[in-house]
Amino acid sequence: MSVLLIEAFYGGSHKQLIDLLQENVEDCVTFSLPAKKWHWRARTASLYFMQAIPSSSTYRVLLTSSVLNLAELVALRPDLGKLKKILYFHENQLVYPVRKSQDRDFQYGYNQVLSCLVADVVVFNSSFNMESFLTSISTFMKLIPDHRPKDLEKLIRPKSQVLYFPIKFPDVRRFLPEHKHFYKSRMYGIDASTNPDSSGCLSDLQRKQPTENNTSNLTPGPNKIMSTTCPEEAFKSPETSQEMNRTQNPETAVLQHEEDKPPNFNPCDTRKMVERDDGGNQSRPLHIVWPHRWLEAVHCGCYPLCPKALVYPEIFSAEYLYSTPEQLFKKLQDFCRKPDIVRRHHVKVDTDQFSWAALCRKFRSLLAAEAGEDL
Known part of the structure; x- marks a missing residue:
């Protein structure tokens, strides 16, 4: 070796x-x-x-x-x-x-x-x-x-x-609303030019095996918030992740090394989901989650809200960042009142640059x- x-x-x-x-x-x-x-x-x-x-x-x-x-x-x-x-x-x-x-x-x-x-x-x-x-x-x-x-x-x-x-992204198109399918198809096109496996970097054995939703570990920071309408299969928490250790002030939540396996968490329980529509149904509740793994979250169709600090400005444009708790509250308030703002939005982040391919x-x-x- x-x-x-x-x-x-x-x-x-x-x-x-x-x-x-x-x-x-x-x-x-x-x-x-x-x-x-x-x-x-x-x-x-x-x-x-x-x-x-x-x-x-x-x-x-x-x-x-x-x-x-x-x-x-x-x-x-x-x-x-x-x-x-x-x-x-x-x-x-x-x-x-x-x-x-x-x-x-x-x-x-x-x-x-x-x-x-x-x-x-x-x-x-x-x-x-x-x-x-x-x-x-x-x-x-x-x-x-x-x-x-x-x-x-x-x-x-x-x-x-x-x-x-590097992350091995799964194909999550079947879990997304219809109006977002075309956007994801650019990443998972059926022709070789857009197929993530067409890079030749995956081994033959790897191509035969089902793709796992591996997780990333960009330098962690406080209060990563994502608004999403994804079903649970597309957003299962990883089997192993770093432990979320919060102080008395929730704005200073940090990630620490884990020693024990965290409990399973379904941010999008399918039993509470209604039939998918084109994203404009204002009566459907907006799901808000705090994921350990944002790179996977965005890939699954989540809208990111992250602090304007640490690694986040390196990845996200200004529209996805907040500087104060008040700004965060106002953003969430607006999204809850008009959830179609989130559901119709295509996040302007190229997650493919973080893929193993x-x-x-x-x-x-x-x-x-x-x-x-x-x-």
Whole structure:
């Protein structure tokens, strides 16, 4: 096996990325730890993998998420240090939301900086994730009482890049109102030019298997709200997702690592649904949901309402963003009074750019050992 996939927190989007690469990239082998006790995984996983990963002359590339202290692992296993080392950031610990600044454990962010310094390629799942991490390094290092390191951003930035989290989108046309079918048909046309599987990036085995609704993990933020009329089959919550941890102020809700599987949630119970129409029936109630996974939500026909902060301005235009709770309330009030505004709307977001079909070549190129590389 030439590609070594290591995941210290094998759950949620971390698991989905590893599984997707394992299924669709040749010559991969995976070593992982269950998605439990996240803090201990970040502290001690490198020691476990030192013993768990057998020595092999066939490894060429190593990919791991930023949960693992990569610097510790390559120090414990010099043979792995010779590989092309790729570090993938689902989130970063320098700006990850905490209730109070004193609650932030310095060690986790410090581990990520060390991992970046020893990695050959540092990959972030959004521009916001990358910029928030790199520009916070100097301030973060000022927490050290003396003899602080300098110019670490200049060492890490040249090898940093953005590669969005890849998603295998299902065909949800049969769940959408008739007036939205044509819009989705552009993405799922019957001819090869518009079929998402026609890119050639999916394996033959993958094409034979039913497509799963995998979930994305763009850097999370507070109060993601989506208005939708989708039925439950098109919007089942993922089997594993990050835990929603809310403080007493609902405006500061943040995502945290999960340790237990969340209960099932049907935002659109089909027993309460009435027959589909052209979107203009004002008597039908508007369904409002708070999904963990917006990229899937928009794909299923939801209208997004997101805070004008964090990663959201990178993805959504101004019409889908709000700056204050009052703006959010007014938007929801207008939509509830005139639900056809939402039902007739086609969201101006190209979700196809986040699909595995669109991103597979970039991931395969990333996982390829450089030509002529002395390994």
